Amino acid sequence: MRVYLNFLWRCFRVSFVGGWRYHSWMLALSIVVLLGVNAYCKQLVNGLITTGMTDHVSWGLYIANFTFLVGMAAAAVMLVIPVYVYRKHELHDLVIFGELLAVASIIMCLAFVTVDLGRPDRFMHIFWRFNFPVSMLSWDVIVLNGYLLLNVHICGYLIYCAYRGRKPSPVFYVPFVFIAIGWAISIHTITAFLYVGLGGRPFWNSAIIAPRFLASAFAAGPAFIILTLQIIRRFGGYTITNEALQLLRGIVTVALTVNMFLLGCELFTEFYTESAHMASATYLFLGLHGYHGLVPWIWTAIGLNTIALIILFLPVHRGLRFLNVACVLLVVGIWIEKGMGLVVPAFIPSPLGEIVEYFPTRNEILICLGIWALGLLLYSVLVRITIPVLSGKLTCDRASGSGEA
């Protein structure tokens, strides 16, 4: 127990130590977090009127970011499956970075849901009267928190074993790894079902949303992990092989292709049928009755995704720089497509046919940036701790050894 507390204390210490780049990065993030906290306090005092949401568009940026980040969290399995199911060992040491990303993402998800609540002080009510299994939101509460616990356990156990210099006992983590694989699929499926189960919103009421969510998550998540691995490799002093990145590139390419295909299926169904259900899709892609607030966004997203896909398909450019560009493009593209492009248009037109557009306010955007900064801060700290532990620079033995000296 003392050893464990000492481990936590030393992790805490290490998270404050680094070069000037690390310090300025963390300082910048902290400032953005505080700006977000300040904006959230204003929202708490004045109510959600400080956001751009209305009775017409009752979910906005918060739920859009939430949806995207559930995908990022689920995408950790795209590192786990190759290692634990297909025994691709080049990724073995990198799985933990995916799982840490899952931890940070889920915490951001929970933060986004919390800031979206009108009465966050009453969240305890989920413990007294929980509408399970009827409400999909109650399922989401369970799967998201369960997934967080699974990943915290797996990462914590592996890192602590490395710190103690022990070989991790498979009994304590391999079963959880396999549970987490299924669980990851479930978090994103259930998040899709939140939307899909609403008969009054034809734009969401489509069976293809869950597969689309998974495909886009498995493109954006590994793409984000590629980018962080590149940064870790450049500044973190941790060996990451080109083979590992190329394997991830393959996953991203397949997932993005499937995502584009599913989007095409959706578009065909909506626009060829030309039923009354098409109104939201028309608003999103073409504009409706003179309103086209989302049209530039969705075409930007489709453009970014297409360019990313072309770069990934080009056989001549196996260079990692092009891979980075493609990853940035597709993470942004999928963020737009899945966030603003999926959540907002379902509210436009309203169920009674009225068109009220949604524009996020400055305060709302600051809160979102604050939560993103919080997530990145958390992820940076976790990675900062993990690297010296995994590379054997921060261990229990080393501590006692130097202590004696």
Add this chain to the structure above:
Amino acid sequence: MSARNIGTGDGNVCDRGSTSSAGAPRLTRRGFLGGGLGAVGGAAALAAALSPLRALDRQDYTLEKFLQKHYKEMAPEEMAEVLDRIRAEVEQRHGVRPDLSDVKPTDGVEFVYGLHLGLCIGCRRCVHACVAENNQSRSPEIQYIRVLEMPRGSMDLERGDHHYDRAKVPHESHYYLPVQCHQCANPPCVKVCPIEATWQEPDGVTVIDYDWCIGCRYCEAACPYWARRFNFAEPSFVDSKEDINPEMSYLSNRPRQKGVMEKCHFCLHRTRAGRLPACLEVCPVGARKFGNVLDPSSEVSQILATKHVLVLKHEVGTLPRFFYYFDEDYPRAEDHVTLPASSSAKPPSGGAE
């Protein structure tokens, strides 16, 4: 190169951390000052960031409210206490002593509401009577009833005008379609609520416990009739003494707070006491009919049995208790057509000849 620097840095950190824990602190003055300044600066920045919270209304966040039980779990004496507290609060905030109660449903009663599409003239008196009766916020404005001005010959809601502003109604080339909560028998809003803050009462009214709602707005997303409203800000009145209707009940029109949902509840504080909804009472043309569908002699039962009736969006499977109807304004009984015995073999037009 930078990577290696940081790498060796880690080694130093380890050593320094362990030596200091072993009882030999090697803290430099610069390090101490830097760390201290950082901590103080951080704390000051956090305090500044949190400063808007000073404007928070403490009355909204008392332990008593935090521990208040769900409506269905409160014992009668607990409910009495809560009602007392709400009375005091309303009096303090709005200067009106409310006549607040918790009216229960009556056995053998299921309310339904019928609206005569041919009679409605689109005067919106129902909208305003509802606001006055149910203590809706005047700013930001919340209304439960939305009247659509529809072009004749269309049922396409997208072609309806929500904001028609005419000196005189009805306009001859339009008809009017008022929409409010349909009190569905299969309500999607109740299904999606994660904490059972909204439910269907035995008399068919879907209600909200305003003290239980967490404000996630999932029900608002689920409603196919756009019948639910969210309090984006603290409700406010022009002149509370004038505006507040003191006759209120727990599940219906008592004042709401910021951050919770609200909706039409068929004026249950009136209707459960044998009166009619405010929107019906004010209707100048008698387009609105309300009653107990389980009583075959009630007006609504008669309408359902004899008139042409339709519900909005039947395809979403919500089974509304709010229906629209119209009369036969032509003498259909005199237009009888005698069909030949083998009419099924012939096209219908042949039979009409």
